[in-house]
Amino acid sequence: MTSPFLDALGADGPSADRAGKMDLYGRFIGSWDIDVRQFSEDGKERRRAGEWHFGWALEGRAIQDVWIVPPRGELRHGDAAARVNSYGTTLRVYDPDIDAWRIQWTDPVTRTFLQMIGREESGEIVQLGTRPDGQLARWSFRDITPDSFFWRGEVSADDGKRWRVVTEFTARRRPSSARA
Structure with a gap:
């Protein structure tokens, strides 16, 4: 399905004025099957x-x-009323002013909205933000290969002294999914 909206939203690749910086998340372009564990x-x-x-x-x-x-x-x-399904979107924008990524996660099913800052740390990607309940949130991409990665979502109620894992994804690239 194509539409003027989707044509205006989508792009064929990274913008030349962000050369190199878009690679941090650009390597994930394509489709992935995920095994989700929620705790x-x-x-x-x-x-x-x-x-x-x-x-x-x-x-x-x-x-x-x-x-x-x-x-x-x-x-x-469990439909939306049960708040166990998820159908949301993340917009990640590289901000040259802070040399990091501004991230907005929106899930209208679970009514979850979160802003984060993402950066590369020792070969991993770490995103940090604060949930509406005041707990810190940390989302990280680890063990990244061209065809797989591990994603972990954590929360902290004590300003990052201890973290509790709430979600883990194991992702495998779909064979028919072209890489960037």
């Missing part, structure tokens, strides 16, 4: 499948993704 405060684990799609946006000055759990096509048990 409640009492330690119970829930495991589900999902899908994650990354693309160039806004004349190649941003990378946008869509994160869907469970994948489309499956029965989406």
Whole structure:
């Protein structure tokens, strides 16, 4: 499906004025299947499948993704009212003024909205922000290869002294998904 809106949003690649800097997240362009593990405060684990799609946006000055759990096509048990499904988007924009990425996560299903700052740290990508409840949030991409990565979501209620894992994704690139 094409539309004037999607044509205006999408881009064929990174903008020349951000050369090199877009590579941090640009390596994820394409489609991924994800194995999702969610951990409640009492330690119970829930495991589900999902899908994650990354693309160039806004004349190649941003990378946008869509994160869907469970994948489309499956029965989406628990609908939006149960707040267990996820269908949201992240907009990542490199900001030369701070030499880092400004990130906005929006999930209208779970009514989750989060702003973060992302940077490369020792070969990993670490995003930091503060949730509406005041807890710190840390999202990290680790063990990154051309066809796989591990993503972890953590929270801290004590200003980063201790972190609790809330979500982990193991991602595998779809064979038909072209890399950037």
